[in-house]
Amino acid sequence: MNNGHMNGEFRTEVQPALKSKLEEFRLLGMESVSEQELWGFLVKKKWKKVKHEMRLYEMIQEILSVKASDYLNFITIESYKSSEFSLENEEELKELLK
Template sequence: MDNSSVNDHFRTQVQPAIASKLEEFRLLGIDSVTEQGLWEFLIKKKWKKVKDELKLYEIIQEILSVKVSDYISFATIETYKTAEFSFDDENELKELLK
């Protein structure tokens, strides 16, 4: 069983911690972070190698300990993974290399 299904049942219980972290991001000028984006970060990065089911207090602790820089790095890498690069158009390639 993957960690996303293991910890999803806690998602509604930890909603206040998620809201608090999103508010912290907004106070720092990062308005683009969504609840879903933060949850995906936690699943893919923080809880990637967790072997046992996390306790509720551990999940809240992980949420509140997320650093803005860690999330931004994760989001940037995810964007590069999903971006489709095509160098078929020579003008686009020249524009990119300016």
């Protein structure tokens, strides 16, 4: 199970760490975060520049060290990237310039 990342083969082995981090997020009031979303954050942000095959203990350490604020910042930026705001729409431009 690669999931598009060189460390994807360990996903089933690190699943307990993912579940633990999701439980921590739930205690902080972040009930809507899924395992898939957390994994996506790790792949796109934490492990984006990893050039070597990580060891299992390194992956678990990275998962358990994720801060809620880092995850929230990541999703905020991702939502801005996918936003369909365009200055070509005259009404949106007028609303912005108010």
